[in-house]
């Protein structure tokens with residue numbers, strides 16, 4: 001195993017998209033940012049220097065960070081932000097993970113443009129558990145706003161309304177042929193004729209689950225979130241924000257040009273969304289070049305309807321681990337978290353234009369009716385480590401406030417969550433089950449729930465109200481898929497299991513950025529009870545202070 005060193009400079013860079021040039025926050029002037037490629041077992045050392053005018057942190061999405069919680073990155077959870085002019089060096093080792101992950105800013109809405117792929121190859125000398133692809137290409141799906149994304153967020157927080165929808169989706173930073181002023185720069189995805197090719201698809205869009213497909217080609221899914229899967233073949237995949245999917249594609253079609261395309265899976269009802277389609281061009285490298293000036297129009301694939309939940313369900317039901325896995329059979333901590341939106345009444349000191357949500361309210365969101373508030377003068381991990389009192393409380397409810405019908409008739413008392421910085425303490429080594437239940441309050445929605453510091457098994461998913469009596473018998477404890485982000489079915493639930501074997505403070509949140517801002521998050525604090533420094537490495541000397 002080797003150690004790789006990188007430098008990330010966060011800076012404002014002019015980026016031209018959709019006919020105009022925007023000052024965009026980038027890493028090293030690149031949008032999307034640099035792809036990091038490592039082998040399982042390697043150590044990454046990334047020095048991040050902030051030359052922008054916003055606070056920033058970088059999160060290594062899906063990296064387990066065993067004993068290195070100080071390098072995880074979410075602001076005010078494991079570190080204070082890196083202020084303009086300052087630097088922080090992230091140091092961590094990849095232990096046992098292989099496949100596609102990514103990195104992104106974990107501060108305000110900077111991740112709309114500050115993100116890149118993190119590819120983990122097998123250990124040197126080891127092979128993939130599938131035919132070796134001739135060519136590998138990362139595909140980063142994103143969302144583009146003509147406005148500065150920070151201003152989009154600011155406007156939403158100031159008015160209490162939903163943020164403006166994006167102006168385009170992107171593939172590797174480019175909207176593609178179907179958008180104005182974009183066709184010149186459409187992303188090209190090369191494949192080799194007669195060969196196996198690997199596409200590493202990442203949903204980096206801040207606020208939108210996306211369907212992804214390639215015209216005339218089958219996709220063989222072999223991994224997701226840096227865990228291998230039992231291969232299965234499909235024509236379309238769906239990724240919630242944060243999720244990754246590795247697909248093999250055979251160069252078995254006539255060697256012309258085909259579109260690769262993505263557009264919204266929009267499970268929220270009556271909510272406005274960006275219904276445009278982003279495309280890239282799949283190009284056979286072995287094909288004779290078309291004569292100059294001759295343009296061959298690529299073939300357009302068909303994509304599911306924006307509200308096609310049946311396709312999403314069939315897709316996620318196909319996920320299996322490649323072999324029998326060790327799922328905790330007995331459970332020590334059995335938790336039940338509701339996830340959903342809410343509407344807060346307009347506070348008396350607010351003016352009407354600060355309350356532009358439905359009927360003069362402000363949007364909010366919660367887990368178990370607690371709307372998560374980040375601390376602002378110290379991180380939760382620092383506070384825990386130093387014993388600073390008054391930063392958080394450990395009384396997060398591990399069960400919902402009351403049993404109710406989550407299919408749409410939700411008691412009004414649960415529409416107004418209570419703000420708080422409440423965490424759940426878990427004993428090191430505890431076998432944990434969490435039921436995640438969509439409340440359908442305000443609107444039912446497919447929430448991508450991401451847990452830092454862990455991969456978990458998704459043992460079951462379903463619609464309606466989770467019923468322990470009849471649903472427990474359906475759990476897959478043999479070969480469930482392992483992931484770090486679960487797309488909880490709209491109007492439904494998902495059950496995850498893991499062993500709390502990684503001490504630290506780990507945020508669990510909806511990966512729709514707007515929902516984190518509204519409080520759809522909580523923190524799991526895992527401690528072996530003998531003091532944090534016995535369990536994790538000491539904080540790095542350059543750890544930013546607030």
Ligand code: C2O
Nearest residue numbers: 059061074242450
């Ligand atoms: Cu990719 Cu906390 O997120």
